[in-house]
Amino acid sequence: MSHSAVGHPAEQPLLSTRFLIRVTATIAVLALATVAISIAGRWFGRHISLAGNTESEAAITLTIGRDTIALPANTIRFPSERHDGPAERVDLYLAWPQMQGYSKETRERFDDIAQSSGLIFLQITQGTMSRDMSGRLEPIYSHLIEGAAEPFAHGLTLHRLRADAGYNGEVLLTAPRENGAAYVVRCILPASADMATSGDCQRDIKVGKDLSVLYRFSSRHLADWDHIDAAIRTFVETRLLSRSATLR
Numbered sequence: 604m605s606h607s608a609v610g611h612p613a614e615q616p617l618l619s620t621r622f623l624i625r626v627t628a629t630i631a632v633l634a635l636a637t638v639a640i641s642i643a644g645r646w647f648g649r650h651i652s653l654a655g656n657t658e659s660e661a662a663i664t665l666t667i668g669r670d671t672i673a674l675p676a677n678t679i680r681f682p683s684e685r686h687d688g689p690a691e692r693v694d695l696y697l698a699w700p701q702m703q704g705y706s707k708e709t710r711e712r713f714d715d716i717a718q719s720s721g722l723i724f725l726q727i728t729q730g731t732m733s734r735d736m737s738g739r740l741e742p743i744y745s746h747l748i749e750g751a752a753e754p755f756a757h758g759l760t761l762h763r764l765r766a767d768a769g770y771n772g773e774v775l776l777t778a779p780r781e782n783g784a785a786y787v788v789r790c791i792l793p794a795s796a797d798m799a800t801s802g803d804c805q806r807d808i809k810v811g812k813d814l815s816v817l818y819r820f821s822s823r824h825l826a827d828w829d830h831i832d833a834a835i836r837t838f839v840e841t842r843l844l845s846r847s848a849t850l851r
Contacts, residue, residue, distance in 0.1 A: 655682050
């Protein structure tokens, strides 16, 4: 047999070209899979952390009763409420004191329940009562108070509500104001500051033509009661649209 017909074993390649192609292709597929998993992991992790939140500040225009309001999408709590058009209500959450919605800078307060006391929760509906909480002090709450009024911190006075009034341990805190009706808020006061929740105080105000704005905040922020009340009114009022503007 001729030596030219069969190569010497020492001259044969250790790895065939076909094998090298297969190995290279496998490495490429694995690399692509790794990248895909990494991207998917980041997306999935972000999806979980957002938990329905959005950083979008696009305006959502809602008509509630006789009022039309334009709200940044990142201030609206529930994705199902982030749509233009008529609505019975809208639920909001705002970082205090920034009065801003979900963002990279404030997302810890929205994502971490332990930090949620730094949020204020609002529910805007068409008003069904002629009086807000301040207006209900004399005709309603004054008949539910028992015992003597007690001085409280931050210029507030504490009133205890009758056990049979149905307010489940809530107390009434009031403060006089020079211009307008007295400030009134209902709270479930915690035994200690570290037991405060993100919504143990609540108050409602009337804004616009007939909007009722119910808001909840942590008792940790009672020192800012006047600033919070003014900030919420300003936040809603400055986003109300006139009927002529919505028809353009």
